[in-house]
Every structure is written in C-alpha cells, then in structure tokens.
Amino acid sequence: MSLLSVEEAQARLLSSIRPVRETETLPLHDCDMRVLAVDLQARLTQPPFNASAMDGYALKAADAAEPGAILRVIGESSAGHGFDGSVQHGEAIRIFTGAPVPDGADSVLLQEDAERLDEGKVRTTFPVTPGRHIRPHGQDFHEGEVALTAGTLLDFTRITLAAAMNHAALPVYRKPRVAIIATGDELVSPGQKPSAHQIIGSNTFGIAALARSLGADVIDIGIVGDSSAQIADAIAGAEAAKADVIVTLGGASVGDHDLVQSSLLAAGMVLDFWKIAMRPGKPLMVGKLGDVHVLGLPGNPVSSMVCGLLFLEPLLAALGHLPVPNRMTSARLLSPLATNDRRQDYLRARLTKTENADWTVESFGKQDSSMMKIFAQSDCLIVRPPHGPALAAGDICPIMLLR
Numbered sequence: 001m002s003l004l005s006v007e008e009a010q011a012r013l014l015s016s017i018r019p020v021r022e023t024e025t026l027p028l029h030d031c032d033m034r035v036l037a038v039d040l041q042a043r044l045t046q047p048p049f050n051a052s053a054m055d056g057y058a059l060k061a062a063d064a065a066e067p068g069a070i071l072r073v074i075g076e077s078s079a080g081h082g083f084d085g086s087v088q089h090g091e092a093i094r095i096f097t098g099a100p101v102p103d104g105a106d107s108v109l110l111q112e113d114a115e116r117l118d119e120g121k122v123r124t125t126f127p128v129t130p131g132r133h134i135r136p137h138g139q140d141f142h143e144g145e146v147a148l149t150a151g152t153l154l155d156f157t158r159i160t161l162a163a164a165m166n167h168a169a170l171p172v173y174r175k176p177r178v179a180i181i182a183t184g185d186e187l188v189s190p191g192q193k194p195s196a197h198q199i200i201g202s203n204t205f206g207i208a209a210l211a212r213s214l215g216a217d218v219i220d221i222g223i224v225g226d227s228s229a230q231i232a233d234a235i236a237g238a239e240a241a242k243a244d245v246i247v248t249l250g251g252a253s254v255g256d257h258d259l260v261q262s263s264l265l266a267a268g269m270v271l272d273f274w275k276i277a278m279r280p281g282k283p284l285m286v287g288k289l290g291d292v293h294v295l296g297l298p299g300n301p302v303s304s305m306v307c308g309l310l311f312l313e314p315l316l317a318a319l320g321h322l323p324v325p326n327r328m329t330s331a332r333l334l335s336p337l338a339t340n341d342r343r344q345d346y347l348r349a350r351l352t353k354t355e356n357a358d359w360t361v362e363s364f365g366k367q368d369s370s371m372m373k374i375f376a377q378s379d380c381l382i383v384r385p386p387h388g389p390a391l392a393a394g395d396i397c398p399i400m401l402l403r
C-alpha cells in the first residue's frame with residue numbers, strides 16, 4: 001500500500017481551510033495574543049505637540065550656539081502643564097521630559113549642560129543646535145494613520161501601540177474551537193485509580209496545551225469507551241459545542257476495537273485521507289464533517305503529539321489568521337544514523353550548544369511511540385526523510401524544534 005507523504009498530507013489539509021470570519025470586540029486587557037480583525041486607525045496624533053525628550057532648558061538655539069551663553073529663566077513647562085507664553089531671545093524655560101516645548105523655543109539644553117546662576121539665570125556649558133532633544137509633533141503617528149493592520153497578532157508591543165492610539169477595545173477574530181475526544185476502554189483521567197488493565201488518558205492534556213498555544217479554545221469532551229454509540233454521542237457533543245475542529249485520540253488504527261473512523265463516517269464525515277508515511281503517527285486520519293475539520297490522531301502519546309505538531313498546529317494557525325510556525329532548522333549529528341525506510345522518521349533528540357556556538361544533536365536510542373519521558377526530555381525531533389541515506393557523526397541533519 002502506498003502511503004501519503006507528510007508534505008502532501010499537510011498541503012491537502014491546508015488547501016481546504018477557511019479562516020474564522022466572526023469577530024468580537026474585547027477590552028485591551030483581554031486582547032493579548034488575539035488577532036486584530038480590522039485595519040486600526042490612530043484616533044489622535046502622537047506626540048500631540050513638540051515635546052521635550054529631556055529635563056533641561058527650552059531656548060532659541062541661536063542664543064546658545066557657543067558654550068557660555070547666559071539666559072534668563074522666565075517660566076516652567078512640565079509634563080501635563082505647559083508654559084503659556086513664548087520664549088524671546090535671551091530667555092529660557094525650565095522644562096521637563098514629556099513637557100510641551102513653548103512657542104519661540106527650538107531646542108532643549110540638557111540640565112547637565114547648564115549651570116544655574118543667581119537671579120533666575122542659567123549659563124550654558126555645551127553648544128546647542130536647533131531641534132536638539134525635541135520630539136516633533138506627530139513623530140510617532142498621525143491621527144487617521146493605519147498603524148496596525150488586520151491580521152496582526154496582538155502581543156505586548158502592539159497592545160501598547162493600540163492603547164497609545166486611544167483605543168480602549170479592539171475587534172479581534174474569535175478563537176478557533178477545538179473539541180477533543182479521547183477513546184479507549186483502557187483510559188481513566190489523571191488523578192483516578194486505574195484498574196489492573198487500565199492506563200491514564202494523557203494525550204488530551206498535551207493536545208489541549210498545544211491548541212491553546214495557537215490561540216484556540218479547547219472543549220474537552222472527555223473519555224469515551226470503545227463503543228460506536230459512545231463515540232457517536234461524543235461527536236454529537238462536539239458538533240453541538242460548535243467546534244471548528246474535532247480531534248479524536250486513539251482508535252485510529254485497524255484493530256477490532258478501532259471504531260473512530262467508522263463512527264465518524266456514520267455521522268457523515270467525508271474522509272480526505274488516512275495513513276501517512278511517517279513514524280510515529282502512521283494511522284493519522286483527516287476528514288470533514290460538514291464544515292468541521294476532523295483530525296483522527298493515533299492513540300500512542302508520542303504519535304498523537306507529533307501528529308499534533310505537524311497537522312493540528314498548521315490547521316489552527318490557518319483557522320486563526322496566524323502564520324504557520326516554522327520549527328525547522330538543522331544541527332550537527334553527534335552519533336551516526338542508519339539508512340531510513342519508507343516512513344519519514346521523527347526521532348526524539350537532545351540539542352547541545354558547542355563551544356563555537358554550533359548546535360549538535362543526539363537522538364535517544366529507543367524510540368517506541370508510547371515513551372513520553374524521553375519526549376519530555378527532548379529539545380527537538382530529528383527528521384529523517386523516507387529512504388534517507390545513512391548519516392555519519394558530524395553530518396548536518398534537519399531538525400524540528402519542540403520549543
């Protein structure tokens with residue numbers, strides 16, 4: 001049987017995505033890591049006046065081109081309290097950072113470059129040039145200017161800018177919703193006591209964390225047994241919760257108790273593809289249930305997480321108007337690797353920085369897809385292309401960063 005390549009599978013998945021259109025308007029405090037849905041115009045000009053960038057004296061530069069000029073201090077301008085009059089030749093205004101530069105003044109002398117004399121006078125000790133230490137009106141942005149465009153991810157820098165532009169709330173795209181269904185009679189939730197033949201259902205938590213890191217809302221449908229009726233109920237629950245994406249965990253393979261695909265097909269899913277030439281993660285299944293994207297992830301925890309990185313991450317990024325994260329880079333192998341077979345291999349591995357700032361990488365020996373401990377200790381996955389040749393220590397190989 002010929003298996004779909006990872007790249008072809010990713011391209012097929014991404015070709016069918018329509019980004020979320022609905023928006024909501026949120027107060028600035030709730031906009032962190034949300035995506036702006038409109039081109040945002042500044043509601044005012046910043047700075048709204050010529051402002052001093054330093055504490056010192058506002059004056060006419062022509063009066064103090066050479067050190068030793070003596071000027072009469074006729075008033076004060078501080079932040080929030082400007083000086084109403086204007087500065088004439090031979091005069092200076094005591095000024096503070098952020099304060100309006102008064103009419104008539106064209107530069108600011110640094111406080112450290114001035115000597116205060118008696119009788120309200122000041123002597124300059126440094127040459128003054130026109131415009132020095134003045135932030136011109138509108139230097140940052142002008143009223144009406146689009147300073148943030150639709151599709152911008154609102155991080156701390158952009159939220160500060162939006163606030164400075166005098167917006168108290170911003171229209172953002174709603175978060176994509178991901179419903180997660182764990183399947184398997186053997187699973188119990190963390191914190192419960194498993195019976196003799198049970199294990200803890202852990203994958204939900206990693207997939208949920210990954211989804212949230214991509215700005216999605218997670219609906220945990222919980223664990224359902226290996227029963228078509230229970231799986232059908234869970235699918236109906238995910239649809240009722242208006243999920244954009246349904247992720248199933250486990251039951252994706254070919255065993256007698258692998259009922260996920262048949263249950264989804266019975267619910268009306270159109271299967272796009274199933275089984276990828278990758279290890280771990282071969283039984284990955286992708287389809288659409290109406291407009292809802294369905295990702296059937298294999299049950300083995302490492303397989304689930306690797307499929308999450310390769311398929312759920314780009315899917316959620318595209319739905320949420322975010323750039324698809326690029327985790328790929330390369331590093332130098334510490335130990336040789338054998339020729340690869342037909343499946344693209346993702347080997348859990350550790351990265352180390354060498355003395356000459358080079359990165360070296362070494363895979364863990366045993367790579368069974370149930371082993372989470374070494375995954376949690378890994379920094380990256382070494383990517384071995386299908387039929388990749390043997391590699392020697394010192395060779396450069398592609399890696400996929402985990403964080």
Ligand SMILES: Nc1nc2c(c(=O)[nH]1)N[C@H]1C(S)=C(S)[C@@H](COP(=O)(O)OP(=O)(O)OC[C@H]3O[C@@H](n4cnc5c(N)ncnc54)[C@H](O)[C@@H]3O)O[C@H]1N2
Nearest residue numbers: 182200201202203249250251252253258282298299300303
């Ligand atoms: N005859 C074949 N058998 C298998 C094949 C195959 O091609 N032919 N593929 C193997 C591969 S590769 C994988 S990966 C697994 C995936 O199978 P399923 O998706 O059907 O997963 P399950 O059988 O339900 O579970 C596999 C394993 O993972 C544990 N599991 C399941 N769900 C969770 C969860 N939420 N949290 C933690 N652990 C979970 C489950 O107990 C099993 O141990 O199939 C191979 N078989």
Ligand code: MOO
Nearest residue numbers: 280281282303369
């Ligand atoms: O592909 Mo499975 O995911 O090898 O364990």
